[in-house]
Amino acid sequence: MSVAVRVIPCLDVDDGRVVKGVNFRDLRDAGDPVELAARYGAEGADEVTFLDVTASSSGRSTMLDVVRRTAEQVFVPLTVGGGVRSVEDVDQLLRAGADKCAVNTAAIADPTLIRRIAERFGNQVLVLSIDARRVTDDTPEGPARSGSGIEVTTHGGRRGTGLDALEWIAQATELGAGEFLLNSMDADGTGTGFDLELLRGARAVTTRPLIASGGAGRVEDFAPAVEAGADAVLAASVFHFGTLSIREVKDSLAGAGHEVR
Numbered sequence: 001m002s003v004a005v006r007v008i009p010c011l012d013v014d015d016g017r018v019v020k021g022v023n024f025r026d027l028r029d030a031g032d033p034v035e036l037a038a039r040y041g042a043e044g045a046d047e048v049t050f051l052d053v054t055a056s057s058s059g060r061s062t063m064l065d066v067v068r069r070t071a072e073q074v075f076v077p078l079t080v081g082g083g084v085r086s087v088e089d090v091d092q093l094l095r096a097g098a099d100k101c102a103v104n105t106a107a108i109a110d111p112t113l114i115r116r117i118a119e120r121f122g123n124q125v126l127v128l129s130i131d132a133r134r135v136t137d138d139t140p141e142g143p144a145r146s147g148s149g150i151e152v153t154t155h156g157g158r159r160g161t162g163l164d165a166l167e168w169i170a171q172a173t174e175l176g177a178g179e180f181l182l183n184s185m186d187a188d189g190t191g192t193g194f195d196l197e198l199l200r201g202a203r204a205v206t207t208r209p210l211i212a213s214g215g216a217g218r219v220e221d222f223a224p225a226v227e228a229g230a231d232a233v234l235a236a237s238v239f240h241f242g243t244l245s246i247r248e249v250k251d252s253l254a255g256a257g258h259e260v261r
Contacts, residue, residue, distance in 0.1 A: 004259045006046035006232035007222075007249050008211065009239045011036055012053045013082075016062045018240075019053065030240055034069045040239070041074045043246045046261055048074060049102070049181075049234060052082030060089075064096045071097025081129055081181075087116050094121065102181055104129040105154050108161060108168075111175055118176030127211070128177040131157050132165040132198055133185040148201055157185030165198070170205040179209035181234065191217025194225040194233070203229030219248050223256035 011018045011033050018030040030036075037048045048070070052063045060083070067080055080093050081102025090101045107113050107128060117126045135151045152163040169180055182202055184195030194212045202210055212230035216222065222233045233253075238244040250260040 003231065004046075004261045005226050005230075005253055006211075007044070007246050007253075007260070008047045008049055008079075008232055008234040009036075009040045009045050009246070010049045010051060010213070010234050010236040012051050012236065013063065013066060014053045016066055033066050034073060036240075037070050037074045037078075040246065041076045044250060044261075045076055045246050046232070047077040047079060047099075049079045049081070051102070052080070054082075060092075064092060067093060067096040067098050079127055081127065086113070087120055090117050090121060090125065094125065100125050100127050100178075102127040102129040104131070107172070108152065108154065108163065111171065114172055114175040114177050118178070123176045123178035126176065126178045127181050128169075128172050128179075129181040129183065130165060130168065131183050131185050132195075133157055133160075135160065150198060150201065153185060157188070166201050166205050169202050173206040173208055177208060179211065179231075180206065181211045181213055184214035187215030188213075189237075190215055191238075193217065193221040194228070194230070196224055196228040199225060199228035199230050217243075219244055219252045222249050223253055223258060226253065226256075226258050 013033050018033045018036055040048055070078060077099040079100040079102055080098040084101050084103045085106040093101050131153045132150050133153055134149055148164055148166045150165040152161045152165050152168050153159055182198055184198050187195045192215055194215045199212055209231040210229055211232040211234050212225040213234040216235040216238050225233050253260050
């Protein structure tokens, strides 16, 4: 039996408000996260993802409050990421009402964190978020040190790690990551479509669910991502700005022969 493709709006949260920007700069207020999450839930979103873009310890209590209020009003799975650095952070977010937690930089610094979270809560709770970009000789950090030429980055794609993205996916699968949020920094904000090469490469090294992120601009962009290996498609600006609706995306996926809820 095939599994329905999930359509996921992503909300960037800064100090309790949703923000919009370009390349993580010039952020401006875009509304209350609970209200937006409730609207997306009513429109048929399969999940909602919150990313804490400030991710400071001082903002943790604010984000926990956002999660609590959302969980009380929105009845679709909620993934929360940004600044998740420990098993204790995951515990707090789950107790506040999150269903899954996305981990990124902390897992790069200490890959054993993946195993510890998975063993404590189950790997269905753990989403490994990866900001990936292609590296060339012109990139300040130089080429990635291994095979694919696609590198894991931090700090919104501005800082290279030298870690090969596909090798990292394979390693994290072994450590217990439940699914992968693949954000292509090359495609992000371009509106030219998802990074199909990245998705195909990831699909070749893991059987875990893949969430495609970065590059959605038209309704026609979503089906090719699924055909390249994505189990879910995530977008932000096209939903926030009203360029596309969740229903339009689902109708397009269904029209291409993919099962949707």
